[in-house]
Amino acid sequence: MNTSFAKQLIHWHLKHGRHDLPWQKNKTAYRVYVSEIMLQQTQVSTVIPYYERFMATFPSVKSLALAPLDEVLALWSGLGYYGRARRLHAAAQQVHQQCRGRFPKTMEGLMALPGIGPSTAAAVLSLTYNQSETILDGNVKRVLARYHAVPGPVESTSTRNILWEYAKKNTPKEDAQIYTQAIMDLGATCCTRTQPNCTVCPFQNNCQAYLLNSIDDFPERAPPKKKNPEHQWELIFLIHDNHILMQQRPLSGIWGGLWHPPQIEDGEGSLHDWLRLHGYTKKDLSKQIKEKSFRHLLSHKTLIMTPHIVLLSQAKKPKGHAWKWVSLPDWQEYGIAKPVERVIKQLLHQSINTRRPI
DNA sequence: AAGCCGGGGGT
DNA sequence: ACCCCAGGCTT
Numbered sequence: 332m333n334t335s336f337a338k339q340l341i342h343w344h345l346k347h348g349r350h351d352l353p354w355q356k357n358k359t360a361y362r363v364y365v366s367e368i369m370l371q372q373t374q375v376s377t378v379i380p381y382y383e384r385f386m387a388t389f390p391s392v393k394s395l396a397l398a399p400l401d402e403v404l405a406l407w408s409g410l411g412y413y414g415r416a417r418r419l420h421a422a423a424q425q426v427h428q429q430c431r432g433r434f435p436k437t438m439e440g441l442m443a444l445p446g447i448g449p450s451t452a453a454a455v456l457s458l459t460y461n462q463s464e465t466i467l468d469g470n471v472k473r474v475l476a477r478y479h480a481v482p483g484p485v486e487s488t489s490t491r492n493i494l495w496e497y498a499k500k501n502t503p504k505e506d507a508q509i510y511t512q513a514i515m516d517l518g519a520t521c522c523t524r525t526q527p528n529c530t531v532c533p534f535q536n537n538c539q540a541y542l543l544n545s546i547d548d549f550p551e552r553a554p555p556k557k558k559n560p561e562h563q564w565e566l567i568f569l570i571h572d573n574h575i576l577m578q579q580r581p582l583s584g585i586w587g588g589l590w591h592p593p594q595i596e597d598g599e600g601s602l603h604d605w606l607r608l609h610g611y612t613k614k615d616l617s618k619q620i621k622e623k624s625f626r627h628l629l630s631h632k633t634l635i636m637t638p639h640i641v642l643l644s645q646a647k648k649p650k651g652h653a654w655k656w657v658s659l660p661d662w663q664e665y666g667i668a669k670p671v672e673r674v675i676k677q678l679l680h681q682s683i684n685t686r687r688p689i
Numbered sequence: 690a691a692g693c694c695g696g697g698g699g700t
Numbered sequence: 701a702c703c704c705c706a707g708g709c710t711t
Contacts, residue, residue: 370706377697378706411695414709448708468706488690515706524704525700555703556692583710585694644695669696 336478336534337503337510343533344513349520353382355512360434360459361392367451368419372412375519381410392434395420396427404588404666413587413666418446436460454511461508465499467491470518475501476550477522480539484553562646566592566671567602568639568678573659575675576605578651585645589666590657594649605654639674 349355352375354366365385369378385406389395395403400420407416422444426434434455435441441452453464472485475497483490503510521528529541536542540549569576569592577590593602607613657665662675 367706372694372705372707373696374698374705409696411697412707414694415707418708446708450707454706466706469704470706511706519706523699552703587694645693 333501336501337506339533340513340517341503341506341509344509344516347520347531348513348516353379353386358459360436360455362386363459364434364447364451364455365389365419367454368415368446369410371415371451373410377410381406392423392426392432395423400588401666402664405664408589408666409669409672411669413589415446417582417588421445422447436462438464457502457507457511459508461506463502463504463507465495465502466511466515467495467498468515468518470515470522471498473524473550474514474518474522477527477540477546478534478538480543480545480549481551483551485550486553490551562648563640563642564648565595566639566641566649566674567595568592568674569602570659570678571656574656575659575662577655577657577662577665578605579653579655580649580651584650585643585647586649586668589668589671590655591641591649591651591668591671593651593654596648641670641674643670 352366354362366378366382369382369385388406389398389403398420400417403416403420404413407413410416425444426432435443436456438449438452438456441447441455442449447455450466450468453466454468456462456464457466472494475481475494476485476490479497481490481493481497483493485491485494501514517532521532527546529535529538529546532538532541534541538546540546576593578593579590580586580588582588593605595602603613606615659679667675
């Protein structure tokens, strides 16, 4: 074990670490666990407001376990990676039903829960119970890759194994709680990705990358994968009698379990589909869709049909099911993806400005 | 091993 | 624009 590394780091953390994060208060396995899931691939500043709302609504494992998934997704909407929310909910139910509401206190026990991998399990155990377990997140990878000038792209398995070994060697038997927080804080506030603040770093005299004057070369990155071309499709916002037509997406894939307005195009989950269910012929539909005029299709009551383009970064078309007219005052109670939320807000705003009832 | 999953912040 | 973020799951 590299005792010196931990001691220096803990000493640094005493003065320069973060001590006021919401999940650092009233530390319980549940509170730390929820924070760790939210923080996966998500920055602290983004998480904080979501975390506060979430914990106010679900203060205990039991309350989360007994809540419907819809409610969990609604609180999660806007945060991204919605699979995290589904697995969080499933894990809470497992803990509630199979562990009498107590989180496992072992790596194996925690990793048996959906959504918990080695890093999250170690974070829960070290931060909550001061167990000597090792994390390897983006911060730790960066710190260690620089400290040891580790060559090779951090995405590769071999480099990751090397970093795991360093990380384990550095983890102290005592004070793992403070150490875990400390190494994340160092990565987040000092050993940052760009423009690291090496002049105040406790490892300035030990960091291989700094001594080689090549901080920017570590961690090495694999060449970027080519991204899917961004595709876009039309979502149609049908608002009728103060309700908006929405459909829920299947649990797998992008925006899993979330709600959004129907797409115009033909196919499963399209507006075509929905209208056909309501007795309109295909010929009717083609004509009216082309003209973007649905006033006579649904009702002669107030109806505003507003097509909007929602841009997604994925090439898959939405497949939805479970059509539902959602009351406009209630739409925020549903899990809605961020781009969709923006359009709905804009629509409501417009209707207020133009003083047109919808 | 590679792909998938989101939205935002920093540069 | 591009990179990255308190990763894990699926294929």
